[in-house]
Each structure stands twice: as C-alpha cells, then as structure tokens.
Amino acid sequence: MSTGAQVTAWRPALEGVVEVLHAHFPAHAYPSHTHDAWTVLIVDEGTVQYDLDHREHGLAQAQVSLLPPNVPHDGRSVHPGGFRKRVLYLAADRLGGEGLVGAAVDQPEYADPVLRHRLHQLHGVLVDGREDLEAQSRLTLIEERLQQHLRQQVTPPPELRDPGLAAELRELLDARLPTGVTLAEAAEVVHAHPAHLVRAFSREYGLPPHRYLTGRRVELARRYLLEGRPAAEVAVLAGFYDQSHLNRHFRRMLGVSPSRFARP
CATH class of the missing domain: 1.10.10.60 (Homeodomain-like)
Structure with a gap:
C-alpha cells in the first residue's frame, strides 16, 4: 500500500454485498487484476483513469462505474493529489447472467445523478450498520437501475399505483414492529418484486417502508x-x-x- 493511503473495508450484513471499500490513495496505482464480483465505484475526490479489457476509461466524481466480474482492469489517479473512492462489490449473480458482462465492458461509466445519489445514501447506511430494511431497500433500487443501464432501459414506463399492495406491506410492518421483516421476506409474503414493493409503498404513503x-x-x-x-x-x-x-x-x-x- 502506498504511503499515506487510508483504507477501510468490511463485509456488511447485507445479502448480495460481498465487500464495502472506502479508500483514499494519494499516490497508489492498481496493477491489472480481476474480481469475482461486480465492482460499483464512485469517486469522491480526484479523477480515476483505468483500462478495462485493454480499453482506456476515466471516472469523474459525477459518474458511476460498473466493472464486471472476471474482466481485467487497473486504476490510477489522473491528478497528482490522488483520489478518494467508495466501492460496493456485488455478488456475481446479483445483476444477471453472462450476457450483461459484455454490456458493462462496452460502457462501464454512467452519468446518472439518481444512481450516484442512491449509492451515496447506501454507503451511509452501511457505515452505520443498523438500518437493515433501509439498506435492503436502497440496494434493491440500485441493482434495478444498474440492470436498466446494462439493458439500455434507464427510463422505464411509469408504473400504476398499487394501493392494495402498499396496504399489505403496511399491515405486515405493523404486525412485526419489534422484530422487523426483511425486504425479501416481505416480497415473498405479498407476492411482489422487492423494487416494485418499495416504490408502491413510497408512492402510496409518501415515505419509504424503512x-x-x-x-x-x-x-x-x-x-x-x-x-x-x-x-x-x-x-x-x-x-x-x-x-x-x-x-x-x-x-x-x-x-x-x-x-x-x-x-x-
């Protein structure tokens, strides 16, 4: 590790996230390497330049980078002051099959303020480590948006309100106030996709389930x-x-x- 580098890494109690990494590298440059997970990267200071599958890319603070599993990449700072980054490593099966790897190789950066803000919020929740339902909800919406980018469907058609579904979730939350319920459990009980469940509840009651x-x-x-x-x-x-x-x-x-x- 380079002199002055600051790294914090941990595995949160959030299904699908195999590692969280927060790092400040004043001078470090990554050699070419691979991960067995999806790498979701945001930069908070500086600009990162990297080669992915022998093609050069750059990541600025307003962007999000999604690097696919098992594809070689490196990383280095564009400026002398280094860079500060936050990374989520998602299990390889979280975003879909092999067919989406090629899409990520072709376009690994997204200028998507909504996605970046959601990632920023999730990192804050994971640092706290105590808001399970919030972390699950935020991750579900992040993964959905990443899949939309990979399939080039970032603006899906608007969904109809689903007050019945929202009411079912509210009843479930009320019934399990002290013990709580995971988003996956709630989705199974009410027979709905987790992302749709979060959006339906938020739309109906004006605040998210967590x-x-x-x-x-x-x-x-x-x-x-x-x-x-x-x-x-x-x-x-x-x-x-x-x-x-x-x-x-x-x-x-x-x-x-x-x-x-x-x-x-």
Missing part, C-alpha cells in the same frame, strides 16, 4: 417511556439495536432524547 417502520417504532417507544420504563429496556422492546440507536432516531423525530421526553 422510514415508516422507524417512525412506528419511535411511536411504540413513546408509549413504553410514558409507562415509566427505562430507555435501555424501551430500545429493545421497540425493536432498536440498543439505547444509542433509539436515542438517534428519537431525537431526530421529536427533537429531544428519550430521557427528556417522559416526565418522571
């Missing part, structure tokens, strides 16, 4: 706090990881901590 679930958990926590239960116990009863997780969402929603909300 935000609805968090809000309902905060409401449940309020009731327990008003019963005089301690915040550490309330966090578990309401479905949060721990008291700090409860504190963060409670303060964000109500402007005060749980300890200051309920009168003694």
Whole structure:
C-alpha cells in the first residue's frame, strides 16, 4: 500500500454485498487484476483513469462505474493529489447472467445523478450498520437501475399505483414492529418484486417502508417511556439495536432524547 493511503473495508450484513471499500490513495496505482464480483465505484475526490479489457476509461466524481466480474482492469489517479473512492462489490449473480458482462465492458461509466445519489445514501447506511430494511431497500433500487443501464432501459414506463399492495406491506410492518421483516421476506409474503414493493409503498404513503417502520417504532417507544420504563429496556422492546440507536432516531423525530421526553 502506498504511503499515506487510508483504507477501510468490511463485509456488511447485507445479502448480495460481498465487500464495502472506502479508500483514499494519494499516490497508489492498481496493477491489472480481476474480481469475482461486480465492482460499483464512485469517486469522491480526484479523477480515476483505468483500462478495462485493454480499453482506456476515466471516472469523474459525477459518474458511476460498473466493472464486471472476471474482466481485467487497473486504476490510477489522473491528478497528482490522488483520489478518494467508495466501492460496493456485488455478488456475481446479483445483476444477471453472462450476457450483461459484455454490456458493462462496452460502457462501464454512467452519468446518472439518481444512481450516484442512491449509492451515496447506501454507503451511509452501511457505515452505520443498523438500518437493515433501509439498506435492503436502497440496494434493491440500485441493482434495478444498474440492470436498466446494462439493458439500455434507464427510463422505464411509469408504473400504476398499487394501493392494495402498499396496504399489505403496511399491515405486515405493523404486525412485526419489534422484530422487523426483511425486504425479501416481505416480497415473498405479498407476492411482489422487492423494487416494485418499495416504490408502491413510497408512492402510496409518501415515505419509504424503512422510514415508516422507524417512525412506528419511535411511536411504540413513546408509549413504553410514558409507562415509566427505562430507555435501555424501551430500545429493545421497540425493536432498536440498543439505547444509542433509539436515542438517534428519537431525537431526530421529536427533537429531544428519550430521557427528556417522559416526565418522571
């Protein structure tokens, strides 16, 4: 590793993501290599130049790069100051079959602000590591958009509202407030594609499923706090990881901590 390089890598508890990498390389240049996963790359500082299958490409901060599995590529900074990047490595079977590898080789960069913003949001969730349903929902929409790029169908026809499906998901979330439900489980229960499920719910109720679930958990926590239960116990009863997780969402929603909300 080059002098001054800063690298953080981990495997999140999110099905389909085999690794997350955040790195700052002041001078490092990657030699030619391959991955057994899809590489989804965004650059936060600098500009990256790379060769993919013997063709030269460049990645600026406004773009997203998708490098296919098992295809050689390298990487280096265009400018002397180096570059800062964030990478998701997706399991090889997440975006489709071998037929899409060629599409990624032909066009690995996408100037897609929506996709880039969704990736930025997902990285933030993965750093936190506590918002399972949010991470699953964001990844589902990211993978769908990447598949649309690979198939050159980035602007699909608008979908009709599906209030019945949205109501089914809301009932399921309400029934499993403390324990929660994964997006895959919810999609199986209501017999819908995960991406369509997220969009249908968001369109019908004005907020995504993970935000609805968090809000309902905060409401449940309020009731327990008003019963005089301690915040550490309330966090578990309401479905949060721990008291700090409860504190963060409670303060964000109500402007005060749980300890200051309920009168003694």
